[in-house]
Amino acid sequence: MDGKNxxxxxxxxVNPGSTSTKTGLFRGxxxxxxxxxxxSVEELAPFxxxxxxxxxxxxxxxxxxEGTGFAPKDLDAVVGRGGLLxxxxxxxxxxxEKMLSELRAGEHGEHAxxxxxxxxxxxxxxxxxxxxxxxxxxxxxLVPEARLSGLEDIxxxxxxxxxxxxxxxxxxxxxxxxxxxxxxxxVAHMGGGISVGAHMEGRVVDVNNALNGDGPFxxxxxxxxxxxxxxxxxxxxxxxKRELQKLLTGNGGxxxxxxxxDIREAWKRAGGGEEKAALVIRAMAWQVAREIGACASVLExxxxxxxxxxxLAKDEGVVDLIRSRVEWIAPVLVLPGEAELEALAxxxxxxxxxxxxxxxxx
Numbered sequence: 555m556d557g558k559n560x561x562x563x564x565x566x567x568v569n570p571g572s573t574s575t576k577t578g579l580f581r582g583x584x585x586x587x588x589x590x591x592x593x594s595v596e597e598l599a600p601f602x603x604x605x606x607x608x609x610x611x612x613x614x615x616x617x618x619x620e621g622t623g624f625a626p627k628d629l630d631a632v633v634g635r636g637g638l639l640x641x642x643x644x645x646x647x648x649x650x651e652k653m654l655s656e657l658r659a660g661e662h663g664e665h666a667x668x669x670x671x672x673x674x675x676x677x678x679x680x681x682x683x684x685x686x687x688x689x690x691x692x693x694x695x696l697v698p699e700a701r702l703s704g705l706e707d708i709x710x711x712x713x714x715x716x717x718x719x720x721x722x723x724x725x726x727x728x729x730x731x732x733x734x735x736x737x738x739x740x741v742a743h744m745g746g747g748i749s750v751g752a753h754m755e756g757r758v759v760d761v762n763n764a765l766n767g768d769g770p771f772x773x774x775x776x777x778x779x780x781x782x783x784x785x786x787x788x789x790x791x792x793x794x795k796r797e798l799q800k801l802l803t804g805n806g807g808x809x810x811x812x813x814x815x816d817i818r819e820a821w822k823r824a825g826g827g828e829e830k831a832a833l834v835i836r837a838m839a840w841q842v843a844r845e846i847g848a849c850a851s852v853l854e855x856x857x858x859x860x861x862x863x864x865x866l867a868k869d870e871g872v873v874d875l876i877r878s879r880v881e882w883i884a885p886v887l888v889l890p891g892e893a894e895l896e897a898l899a900x901x902x903x904x905x906x907x908x909x910x911x912x913x914x915x916x
Contacts, residue, residue: 742862742863
């Protein structure tokens with residue numbers, strides 16, 4: 555089956571996560587097939603290092619492609635999730651040897667997304683087609699004023715849900731009848747972690763570090779904490795380094811207060827009369843709204859829309875709590891869930907159609 559079609563290119567998108575590899579085949583803007591390939595604890599146990607999972611995951615992606623009736627030679631491009639690289643501006647990047655070397659070595663940290671570019675390149679290169687990554691988590695477009703934390707030795711860092719932020723911002727701008735490069739938006743991605751960013755004319759000029767403890771608390775993450783109290787906790791030697799990291803990024807937020815990261819469970823308990831559960835939900839929404847207001851001030855109050863996205867945007871109760879506090883700023887657009895596979899494919903598509911020039915990682 556021949557996939558070559560310059561009008562509607564055939565693109566394979568690969569998004570590796572900690573326990574799954576989400577894979578999709580796209581003909582232009584349309585999804586031909588999608589699958590979330592699960593990896594059990596037992597399947598992953600033999601691999602001591604993340605990069606060792608490469609061959610296993612690659613073979614499963616190729617099996618998915620074969621099941622669609624296509625082969626690598628039919629594709630026009632393969633796009634992988636961008637991993638932990640050095641800070642870069644947003645966009646679509648051609649996979650090159652420098653990128654692959656850093657990801658294989660885990661030079662900037664280990665994360666399942668590191669495998670995205672490696673898998674994409676391994677499938678694309680033998681077929682003589684390009685491989686790309688799109689808007690990795692290390693996208694950094696902060697203006698100088700946003701980098702200062704208040705302590706010179708600790709600059710603020712841009713680590714957030716860049717892929718979905720950018721994808722939903724483009725979608726929101728389209729609904730407003732504007733190019734993304736001309737829109738001024740506040741985007742709140744609300745999942746296990748929460749990132750709120752000020753999008754100014756195509757760049758995320760300020761955003762909280764959603765991975766390492768900044769911004770609103772979330773279902774699993776503490777967000778920003780009172781600095782001196784955190785120092786005191788650290789100096790108490792109650793926790794080692796790994797335990798502290800887990801406390802901040804896995805056992806914080808709702809998990810700390812309620813023992814669950816499931817908003818449905820929290821609402822059930824609140825509905826059953828548990829005031830603490832109701833308070834935690836209200837407080838989380840309060841903090842998101844506060845961060846949205848802060849980003850609106852960065853945009854000088856000139857905001858075209860506030861965009862709520864991510865898994866929590868599917869929850870009408872949470873959305874209503876946030877909307878009631880921020881709708882005076884700008885219209886609130888709710889774009890629930892995440893569309894990361896689509897965002898990867900569309901990044902490759904823009905390059906193949908000549909609408910965007912692929913960047914080089916240097």
